[in-house]
Amino acid sequence: MNLTFLGATQTVTGSKFLLENKDVRVLIDCGLFQGMKELRLRNWEGPPVDPASVDMIILTHAHIDHTGYLPRFVAQGFKGPVYATPATVDLARILLPDAGHLQEEEARYRNKHQLSKHKPALPLYTVENAVAALELLQPVKYGQVVALSSTLGFELMPAGHILGSSFVRVREGGPPAEKTVLFTGDIGRYDQPIIRPSGEGPS
Numbered sequence: 001m002n003l004t005f006l007g008a009t010q011t012v013t014g015s016k017f018l019l020e021n022k023d024v025r026v027l028i029d030c031g032l033f034q035g036m037k038e039l040r041l042r043n044w045e046g047p048p049v050d051p052a053s054v055d056m057i058i059l060t061h062a063h064i065d066h067t068g069y070l071p072r073f074v075a076q077g078f079k080g081p082v083y084a085t086p087a088t089v090d091l092a093r094i095l096l097p098d099a100g101h102l103q104e105e106e107a108r109y110r111n112k113h114q115l116s117k118h119k120p121a122l123p124l125y126t127v128e129n130a131v132a133a134l135e136l137l138q139p140v141k142y143g144q145v146v147a148l149s150s151t152l153g154f155e156l157m158p159a160g161h162i163l164g165s166s167f168v169r170v171r172e173g174g175p176p177a178e179k180t181v182l183f184t185g186d187i188g189r190y191d192q193p194i195i196r197p198s199g200e201g202p203s
């Protein structure tokens, strides 16, 4: 297995990790860079990996810094399934079109007040792009083992961060697995009334 860090490295947003082996390429998270302008500009660079070459995406949770690049990635050619817990899918159905709406609003504002050197200023993606990306979402329950290829599989485990948040445990080979990689996404907190803490069994 080969792992490449494409985001959330030397910064906390833009979470994207490319995991590949001889027969499959998987992107863990597809997050938007947020915060300072120099970070946000990274969303406008070419995609960090050819979207059409990625077979599938697994999302750890719905926060935009883990999912908000997905509409652009789909618009740029990604066509595979996007796996996430049912709650993450439900939240993404609200958050991603809303993010597209905000992108469109910002472009409109910049054009109206001539605040951009680009004429016209364009949105990073639109509501329509976001709705198209939602078509690819496939819910996966905690603890459900999903085969990604003959050699690679994964399951989601509670991360205790927001509703539906998960660790992604990827296994290669086996059974028993010869190699395991655990992506934590964002972890915790403890003692929340409606969310199991990280590391507990399927909820």
Ligand SMILES: [Zn+2]
Pocket: 061, 063, 161, 186
């Ligand atoms: Zn988060």
